[in-house]
Amino acid sequence: MNKKMIVYILGKMMGVEGLLLLIPALVSLIYHEKSVISFLIVAAILLVIYMVFGRKLPTSKQIYGKEGFVIVGLAWILWSAFGALPFVISGSIPYYIDALFETISGFTTTGSTILADIEALPMGISFWRSFTHWIGGMGVLVFVMMITSLDDENAMPLMRAEVPGPEADKLVPKARHTARLLYGMYFVLTAAEVVFLIFGGMNLYDALLHAFSTAGTGGFSNRAASVSFYDSAYIDGVITVFMILFGINFNLYFFILLKDWKSILKNEELWAYLGIVGVSIAIITGNILKIYGTVAHAFRYASFQVGSIITTTGFATADYDQWPELSKSILLALMFVGACAGSTGGGIKVSRLLIIVKSIRREVRKMLHPNAVTIIKVNGKKIGQDTLKNVNLYLTCYIIIMIVSILLVSIDNFDFATTFSGVLTTMSNVGPGISKVGPVMNFHPFSAVSKLVFCFDMLIGRLEIFPYLLLLSPELWRRRF
Structure with a gap:
């Protein structure tokens, strides 16, 4: 384990977060808010940490997959721990556990909140709250790789540990160039949505x-009523389209740039994703x-909520907790x-479900034809045994962690729908659940212990379990560094 390189990269990351905090500090300054001081204090602390730990490159620079998982796991915890401080110092969220919950929910693009009076937040604080979604959408390590000089040999283990899905592919030969390309597409889509929303009557802020919240598929709004505040079919439509677009594998946008239409049209995950969206909208x-009385109105609200939930964005234009049981x-x-x-979306992922369905179909065929040789392919690529094993292991861990989390949260003695959907929505990085954590409710009534459980669930949901299983392994810490 290359301890010095781990500390160096984490130190560099603290410096990057310190610089990012200057952006909401500027917003606070523009609106003449006292909260500017809270951002400057935390930024100064982080820049000192960078000066101490992130400037001198160690002699031994090599890191491997194990170090990648450790760096990614610790980086998300540290960014969240320091990112919560402006909420506390400014007095916007007085209790640190609540502030930590809100910040982890932001960076992991979950969108669950402990806040009821969101409009009371200072403009700079509200900006930082949503900005964490945009940073976390592509991943904090991917963001750091884009703007720093981390060499390509060390960048790929970090990308593999952070990018969601069964596998992380490079779009171009160099991982840092891949990171910059991803963020380039991410920025263009975000900017396009800003323009469309302004045309719909929203102010720039x-x-x-x-x-930011749509791009990161997070769902934080500066309005307590979320998107329903605007009561605009146009704004609902724009956000619905962009939520669905941000839920698509970004590799496909690269294929569009290359005009490789064949790869797009043959992408099974894309068609399965769009098929699930279409069928769900039609049924609901x-x-x-x-x-709602008319097909147009019913379609408007159904399509928005389906797009919001499957992409794990978490915006709401209707209290779907009042809908019929089938829709819920x-x-x-x-x-x-x-x-x-x-x-940028969460959840188990459509590609994993495709692999599971094809695995079941293969096993059934083996029962019928024991001597037949069957190969599982997704998007035209052969799925190896290692990938199959990882998918099965991921699902097993997912279910076990969910059960344990439900048992721990149930100590608060809320009804089962609240407890179950609270754990599910945080693990899947969705945001709202049903019952007492529905789209018009929040997570404030839960105990500090339950909020910490939810924080853990949000982190493992975003980083897909394995980095934190490694960090929790006693064997890792018994090894000599």
Whole structure:
């Protein structure tokens, strides 16, 4: 284990977060808010940490997969721990556990909140809250790789440990160039959404915050009523489209740049994702038709909520907790499914579900034809035994952690729907659940212990379990560094 290199990269990351905090500090300054001081204090602390630990490159620079997992796991904890401080110092969220919950929810693009009076937040604090979504959407390590000089040999283990999905592929030969290309596409889509929202009547500040949250598929809004505050079919439509776009594997946007239409049209995950979205919208539209009166209105609210839940964004334009049980059950199922691998969305991922379905079909065929040789392919690529093993292991760990989390949170004695959906929505990085954590409620009533459980669930959901299983392994810390 290259301890010095781990400390060096983490030190560099603290410096990057310190610089990022200057952006909401500028927003606070523009609006003449006292919260500017809270950002400057934390930024100064982080820049001192960078000066001490992140400037001198160690002699031994090599890191491997194990170090990559450790760096990624610790980086997300440290960024969240320091990112929570402006909320506390400014007095916006007085209790640190609550501030930590809100910050982890931001960076992991979950969107669950402990806040009821969101409009009372200072403009700079509200900006930082949504900006964490945008930073965390592509991953904090991917962001750091884009703007620093970390060499390509060390960059790929970090990308593999952080990018969601069964596998992380490079778009171009160099990992740092891949990171910059990903963020280039990410920035263009975000900027496009800002422009469309401004055309719909949003001011620049609101448009930026909602674009940050859509891009990161997080769902924080500066309005307590979320997107329903604007009561605009146009704004609902724009955000719905962009939520679905950000739930698509970003590799496909690279293929669009290359005009490689064949790779796009043959992408099974894309068509499965769009198929699930389309079928879910159609069923829910029919199911809620009596509530909204016309097909157009039912379609508007159904499509927004489906797009929000499957991409794990968490925006809301309707209190779907009041919808019929069929609609609620579909939305609950979509929390499990999640978006595509390589997107900013959470959940189990459509690609994993495809692999599972094809694995089951292969086993059934083996029972019928014991001597037949069957190969599992997804998107035209052969799925190896290591990938199959990792998918099965991931799902097993996912279920075990969910059960343990439900048992721990149930100590608070809320109803089962609240407890179960609270754990599910945080593990899947969705945001709202049902019942007492529904789209018009929040997580404030839970105990500090439950909030810490949710924090853990959000982190393992975003980094897909394995980095934190490694950090919790006693064997790791018994090894000589």
